[in-house]
Amino acid sequence: MAAAPYLDFEKPIAELQRQIDHLRELATDRQLDVEREIAPLERKLGELRHEIFGNLTPMQRVQVARHPRRPYTLDYLEACFTEFVELRGDRLYRDDPAIIGGWARLRGRPVMVIGQQKGRDTKENLKRNFGMPHPEGYRKALRLMRMAERFGAPSITLIDTPGAYPGLGAEERGQAEAIARNLLEMAAIRTILIAAVIGEGGSGGALALGLADRVLMLENAVYSVISPEGCAAILWKDASQKERAAEALKLTAQDLLRLQVIDEIVPEPPGGAHADPQQAARALGDALDHAIGSLEKLPPEKLKRQRAEKFRRMGKVAEA
Amino acid sequence: MAWFRKERKPRTSSRERLEIPPDAWDKCEECAHVDLREKFERALQVCPQCGFHRRISARRYADILTDPGSFVEVFGNLRSVDPLGFEGYAERVARAYREVGPQEAVLTGHGTLTGVPLHLAAMEFAFMGGSMASVVGEKIARLAERSLQHKAPLVIVSASGGARMQEGVLSLMQMAKTSVVLAALRDAGLPFISILTNPTTGGVSASYALQGDVILAEPGAVVGFAGPRVIKQTIGQDLPEGFQTAEFLLEHGMVDAVVPRSHLADATATLLRMILRLPSAEVAD
Ligand SMILES: [Zn+2]
Numbered sequence: 001m002a003a004a005p006y007l008d009f010e011k012p013i014a015e016l017q018r019q020i021d022h023l024r025e026l027a028t029d030r031q032l033d034v035e036r037e038i039a040p041l042e043r044k045l046g047e048l049r050h051e052i053f054g055n056l057t058p059m060q061r062v063q064v065a066r067h068p069r070r071p072y073t074l075d076y077l078e079a080c081f082t083e084f085v086e087l088r089g090d091r092l093y094r095d096d097p098a099i100i101g102g103w104a105r106l107r108g109r110p111v112m113v114i115g116q117q118k119g120r121d122t123k124e125n126l127k128r129n130f131g132m133p134h135p136e137g138y139r140k141a142l143r144l145m146r147m148a149e150r151f152g153a154p155s156i157t158l159i160d161t162p163g164a165y166p167g168l169g170a171e172e173r174g175q176a177e178a179i180a181r182n183l184l185e186m187a188a189i190r191t192i193l194i195a196a197v198i199g200e201g202g203s204g205g206a207l208a209l210g211l212a213d214r215v216l217m218l219e220n221a222v223y224s225v226i227s228p229e230g231c232a233a234i235l236w237k238d239a240s241q242k243e244r245a246a247e248a249l250k251l252t253a254q255d256l257l258r259l260q261v262i263d264e265i266v267p268e269p270p271g272g273a274h275a276d277p278q279q280a281a282r283a284l285g286d287a288l289d290h291a292i293g294s295l296e297k298l299p300p301e302k303l304k305r306q307r308a309e310k311f312r313r314m315g316k317v318a319e320a
Numbered sequence: 321m322a323w324f325r326k327e328r329k330p331r332t333s334s335r336e337r338l339e340i341p342p343d344a345w346d347k348c349e350e351c352a353h354v355d356l357r358e359k360f361e362r363a364l365q366v367c368p369q370c371g372f373h374r375r376i377s378a379r380r381y382a383d384i385l386t387d388p389g390s391f392v393e394v395f396g397n398l399r400s401v402d403p404l405g406f407e408g409y410a411e412r413v414a415r416a417y418r419e420v421g422p423q424e425a426v427l428t429g430h431g432t433l434t435g436v437p438l439h440l441a442a443m444e445f446a447f448m449g450g451s452m453a454s455v456v457g458e459k460i461a462r463l464a465e466r467s468l469q470h471k472a473p474l475v476i477v478s479a480s481g482g483a484r485m486q487e488g489v490l491s492l493m494q495m496a497k498t499s500v501v502l503a504a505l506r507d508a509g510l511p512f513i514s515i516l517t518n519p520t521t522g523g524v525s526a527s528y529a530l531q532g533d534v535i536l537a538e539p540g541a542v543v544g545f546a547g548p549r550v551i552k553q554t555i556g557q558d559l560p561e562g563f564q565t566a567e568f569l570l571e572h573g574m575v576d577a578v579v580p581r582s583h584l585a586d587a588t589a590t591l592l593r594m595i596l597r598l599p600s601a602e603v604a605d
């Protein structure tokens with residue numbers, strides 16, 4: 001990838017990678033064998049990735065979750081599903097390109113896949129609204145989940161959004177109602193629902209696809225009630241306190257597994273999902289396949305009841 | 321329909337005004353109308369001149385929406401913990417308990433309205449902006465479950481700025497938690513009336529507040545997902561007049577009716593009696 005953007009803390013990795021690439025080019029040009037020279041560098045690169053990505057601060061994880069090279073829903077559709085047929089529109093107002101969905105096969109099994117989609121460049125981001133859905137997006141998602149239910153197929157949601165879109169049209173057309181309805185209806189669906197947070201799980205816009213039997217989270221994904229910047233701005237009147245807010249919000253996959261908000265962490269390759277999208281997609285595919293397999297035998301009523309009981313337990317209170 | 325009757329304008333002569341001690345007067349923050357405190361109070365803190373609905377406590381809504389003496393609080397023993405160890409939260413919430421009361425951001429209980437048993441939750445905006453965290457979610461969920469057990473209808477009065485940041489994603493999950501219980505209520509065929517007051521935004525609007533079988537809103541209440549300030553920031557321009565008010569939502573098909581506070585009890589009782597196939601209150605009397 002040319003001129004690939006790197007995060008600040010990725011610079012040493014990028015630098016070493018550049019050296020290795022340079023050596024390889026040189027070797028090809030002059031028909032030299034440099035593998036002996038490259039091997040230790042590659043080893044060093046692996047160590048560096050482990051060292052840097054093994055010690056990410058919560059805010060650094062937020063940055064990785066928002067990484068401009070991170071695989072998005074369409075990338076996973078390409079890499080771990082086959083025969084994707086996109087289905088568009090909410091049948092009420094319009095098609096929201098910030099959420100995509102349709103039939104696909106996962107390891108041969110027909111499933112409904114729905115996910116928020118961010119853009120790679122400005123043009124695509126304008127179309128996708130940076131992955132921030134309008135109410136039509138949630139309504140389309142619900143239409144597709146309902147369709148999957150009717151035909152007995154599991155639905156898989158891939159969550160990756162900064163959040164619901166705070167705009168005039170979105171409010172006018174009732175985004176609160178659309179999210180509220182998805183929650184109520186997802187609680188009632190009689191077929192398997194699997195959610196995976198693949199990047200940013202931003203508040204209500206994420207949860208609108210998140211009331212699932214199993215909630216998976218990629219190792220460097222985040223899931224939060226508010227962005228660290230927003231939290232810092234409100235609590236401390238200072239958006240630059242985002243590190244402090246990211247720490248306090250407990251928004252990493254590791255935190256959320258401990259809080260029993262998610263069910264499983266899907267490991268990412270060293271250096272993050274963007275360092276090896278194929279491997280990330282394999283791991284996600286395995287986890288989704290396994291999650292569906294583990295629920296397949298449950299009768300619909302039991303599935304629904306277990307889903308309800310799981311969310312019913314969330315939170316922590318004391319009795320005085 | 322009777323709920324929309326205009327309140328009669330009060331008349332206060334200037335002579336009367338002179339004879340009354342200064343602390344007996346009250347001034348509307350909306351239209352600057354000055355009137356007897358007593359008149360504001362009798363109108364349930366609605367301005368006798370312009371109809372501006374002041375914020376009132378959860379306790380007051382319980383009084384308004386249940387027959388005198390029938391309201392019994394339940395789950396009042398639930399307390400917030402600090403599940404994330406969020407800096408400053410323990411002190412903040414302790415102060416709110418001291419200053420506002422033990423009900424946290426929602427008061428839950430049961431009672432009767434025109435003799436019809438109902439379960440009622442009323443949110444307390446004074447408690448950290450009516451923000452929803454574990455305690456609010458748990459109280460709403462338990463109340464809905466109790467409604468289910470007793471086969472009694474549920475009424476929730478919302479007033480909230482949204483999910484409470486200091487309990488992080490656990491606050492967000494209260495939206496899911498309340499939804500799964502309300503879905504069970506719906507399955508059981510029990511009615512849920514949602515009443516929206518000023519303001520109902522964020523996570524509360526995007527969960528139970530907009531999941532009612534019938535949704536009523538007080539006049540002028542701001543209702544929406546994103547707060548007006550955030551929207552203004554995003555779009556970089558001022559919001560249209562009346563944007564996100566109850567009347568705006570009514571026009572856009574998001575609520576069933578805008579009902580003045582003085583008629584909330586009437587409207588709720590009339591609807592519940594029809595939904596539950598009971599005779600009308602006049603006949604029952
Ligand atoms: Zn007034």
